[in-house]
Amino acid sequence: xxxxxxxxxxxxxxxxxxxxxxxxxxxxxxAGGALASLVFxxxxxxxxxxxxxGDPVATMTRDRPTSPEQLAQLRERxxxxxxxxxxxxxxxxxxxxxxxxxxxxxxxxxATMIGERLWxxxxxxxxxxxxxxxxxxxxxxxAAWKRDSAFDRVHTGVALTLWSVPQFWLGLLLLIATxxxxxxxxxxxPDLPEGFLAQTLDVAxxxxxxxxxxxxxxxxxxxxxxxxxxxEEMGSEYLTTAxxxxxxxxxxxxxxxxxxxxxxxxxxxxxxxGMVVSGTVTVEAVFSWPGLGxxxxxxxxxxxxxxxxxxxxxxxxxxxxxxxxxxxxxxxxDPRVRAx
Amino acid sequence: MTSPAWQRxxxxxxxxWREFRGNRGGLAGLCVLAAIVVLAVLAPLITDESGLDVIxxxxxxxxxxxxxxxxxxxxxxxxxxxxxxxxxxxxxxVGFAATVLSVFIGTLVGIVAAHFQGWPSxxxxxxxxxxxxxxxxxxxxxxxxxxxxxxxTIVLAIGVTSxxxxxxxxxxxxxxxxxxxxxxxxxxxxxxxxxxxxxHVLPAVxxxxxxxxxxxxxSSIIAESTLSFLGLGDPTSVSWGSMxxxxxxxxxxxxxxxxxxLPPGLAIVVIVLSFTLVGRALETxxxxxxxxxx
Numbered sequence: 001x002x003x004x005x006x007x008x009x010x011x012x013x014x015x016x017x018x019x020x021x022x023x024x025x026x027x028x029x030x031a032g033g034a035l036a037s038l039v040f041x042x043x044x045x046x047x048x049x050x051x052x053x054g055d056p057v058a059t060m061t062r063d064r065p066t067s068p069e070q071l072a073q074l075r076e077r078x079x080x081x082x083x084x085x086x087x088x089x090x091x092x093x094x095x096x097x098x099x100x101x102x103x104x105x106x107x108x109x110x111a112t113m114i115g116e117r118l119w120x121x122x123x124x125x126x127x128x129x130x131x132x133x134x135x136x137x138x139x140x141x142x143a144a145w146k147r148d149s150a151f152d153r154v155h156t157g158v159a160l161t162l163w164s165v166p167q168f169w170l171g172l173l174l175l176i177a178t179x180x181x182x183x184x185x186x187x188x189x190p191d192l193p194e195g196f197l198a199q200t201l202d203v204a205x206x207x208x209x210x211x212x213x214x215x216x217x218x219x220x221x222x223x224x225x226x227x228x229x230x231x232e233e234m235g236s237e238y239l240t241t242a243x244x245x246x247x248x249x250x251x252x253x254x255x256x257x258x259x260x261x262x263x264x265x266x267x268x269x270x271x272x273x274g275m276v277v278s279g280t281v282t283v284e285a286v287f288s289w290p291g292l293g294x295x296x297x298x299x300x301x302x303x304x305x306x307x308x309x310x311x312x313x314x315x316x317x318x319x320x321x322x323x324x325x326x327x328x329x330x331x332x333x334d335p336r337v338r339a340x
Numbered sequence: 341m342t343s344p345a346w347q348r349x350x351x352x353x354x355x356x357w358r359e360f361r362g363n364r365g366g367l368a369g370l371c372v373l374a375a376i377v378v379l380a381v382l383a384p385l386i387t388d389e390s391g392l393d394v395i396x397x398x399x400x401x402x403x404x405x406x407x408x409x410x411x412x413x414x415x416x417x418x419x420x421x422x423x424x425x426x427x428x429x430x431x432x433x434v435g436f437a438a439t440v441l442s443v444f445i446g447t448l449v450g451i452v453a454a455h456f457q458g459w460p461s462x463x464x465x466x467x468x469x470x471x472x473x474x475x476x477x478x479x480x481x482x483x484x485x486x487x488x489x490x491x492x493t494i495v496l497a498i499g500v501t502s503x504x505x506x507x508x509x510x511x512x513x514x515x516x517x518x519x520x521x522x523x524x525x526x527x528x529x530x531x532x533x534x535x536x537x538x539x540h541v542l543p544a545v546x547x548x549x550x551x552x553x554x555x556x557x558x559s560s561i562i563a564e565s566t567l568s569f570l571g572l573g574d575p576t577s578v579s580w581g582s583m584x585x586x587x588x589x590x591x592x593x594x595x596x597x598x599x600x601x602l603p604p605g606l607a608i609v610v611i612v613l614s615f616t617l618v619g620r621a622l623e624t625x626x627x628x629x630x631x632x633x634x
Contacts, residue, residue: 033466036466037470037473040470041474048482048483048486049482049486052483052486052487053486059486160613160616160617160620161609161613163616164558164562164608164609164612164613164616165605165608165609165612166562166565166566166569166581166584166605166608167566168566168569168584169565169584169601169604169605169608169609172584172587172588172593172601172605173601173602173605175593175594176593176596176598176601179596184594271473274473274474274475274476274478275475277475277478278475278476278477278478279477281477281478281481281570282566282569282570285569285570286588296478296481297570300481300485300570300571300572301571303485303486305486308481308482308485312478312479312482315475315478316474316475316478316479319473319474319475320473320474323473
């Protein structure tokens with residue numbers, strides 16, 4: 001920045017190149033951090049599901065009668081009689097080649113099961129997040145701009161209340177309140193209608209309740225952050241300047257205040273991804289939505305440790321990737337961070 | 341203890357209390373909480389515990405509210421009012437115990453990460469960030485599914501997964517305090533780590549930790565109900581989460597038994613909302629930046 005003012009074109013060129021290497025270093029640093037976190041998730045998955053249970057086979061079969069042969073077979077398949085370092089090596093190499101082991105309850109490859117269940121969860125989480133962000137930010141901006149107005153009080157109150165509501169309970173309430181209006185379970189009707197449009201509508205019909213449940217709890221977070229973020233900007237002098245120029249209130253808000261306040265809220269979308277993922281577990285359990293959350297819920301009955309391990313690694317891994325995206329995005333959006 | 345430092349702190353506390361009283365939401369939350377805690381502690385004295393026993397249940401299953409059972413009966417013919425009453429004990433116990441664990445770990449990690457320089461603090465910070473982004477509920481589910489079922493497993497699962505936000509907060513606060521001149525003075529006079537942390541950092545950090553704690557209790561109670569709802573709670577005791585689990589798995593929800601669904605859920609909402617209100621009020625009182633806008 002400083003060199004470009006003193007020198008001609010060569011200095012500006014140099015400056016640009018320097019900015020380029022610093023960006024590369026920044027990206028490499030963040031990617032390295034994320035990679036370390038992924039390795040940590042891998043180790044944690046092993047610790048949780050192999051080492052803490054002591055004897056995973058005993059944990060999995062604690063609630064059901066099992067014959068000695070079955071036990072021996074299970075021990076053989078999981079390799080629990082091998083030394084721990086050997087088990088960890090097998091697990092890590094399997095994970096790197098996409099092999100997450102075999103489910104104990106369903107006797108199928110865990111990776112295949114997760115692959116089948118991934119898209120329903122992506123659909124649910126994606127729809128709910130987009131709607132929650134739009135709604136939360138809109139309400140947050142309106143509430144902060146007219147601080148302590150009736151609108152602000154009512155919506156902050158509603159958001160705080162919804163924030164205190166356990167997601168699954170809200171889901172159960174909606175189920176009981178809309179008895180019969182919406183399907184209570186699954187993602188498609190048993191007698192699937194013909195045609196693409198009809199099928200899409202059918203999925204949307206099934207999606208309504210789970211999506212509203214998830215939306216209701218997560219929009220509150222976006223709204224409250226957007227509100228407090230805009231409130232922090234409200235005292236700024238550049239807003240007084242904008243008003244002094246004679247800009248309409250609406251323009252001051254849209255062009256000057258909101259863009260500056262948007263940053264924390266945008267990164268929050270990605271940072272809250274872990275919370276949204278947590279929420280899907282219970283919401284999917286309530287509505288039997290055939291995603292990763294329901295898979296977790298079903299796996300708990302065993303407990304099916306290989307399946308739980310697989311879901312844990314996949315969920316935690318995707319949260320870390322989303323977080324990396326948030327950090328990169330923040331740099332693109334905020335010139336102050338870029339300059340630093 | 342009438343040293344000037346303590347006198348100053350007592351005056352500060354009185355001032356804070358006066359400001360806190362001015363916040364209507366926070367005061368209302370505090371009153372509701374006090375009432376609930378007193379009722380939960382007195383439960384064995386004012387109600388009959390034998391009503392919780394499935395075998396000696398007197399009512400018919402899934403009866404709507406009536407004069408005899410104000411909130412109706414559950415699938416086993418037990419009074420929903422009594423179950424909700426007793427559920428408060430488990431929820432509060434787990435909520436408080438998990439919070440103590442979580443806040444303890446968080447404060448310790450936060451202060452150590454800020455006070456000591458070099459690689460230990462870098463490692464701690466890295467670990468904190470790692471756990472901060474990880475979906476804590478998924479981690480808690482994993483932990484409680486591999487350990488023996490019981491109340492203390494739930495406490496452990498929530499406590500060891502929810503500390504990172506406290507750690508970040510305490511670290512930031514410790515850094516601001518340690519940059520002040522009086523800390524430098526204490527160092528120059530030969531104050532060791534224990535003296536600096538115990539006499540200067542901790543007292544200054546604690547008020548903020550307190551505000552944070554009330555918020556953590558709320559989320560711990562939600563986490564407890566979620567874990568119980570997923571069938572990971574203590575099978576021998578009644579909690580709000582386990583009531584809701586039975587309501588769904590026994591088909592009472594699809595049968596339209598709203599009286600079974602509303603009380604435990606509303607209880608969670610009221611108690612968590614109260615903690616949130618108190619926490620936000622404390623934050624407003626303690627954080628000068630938020631106050632300035634008023």
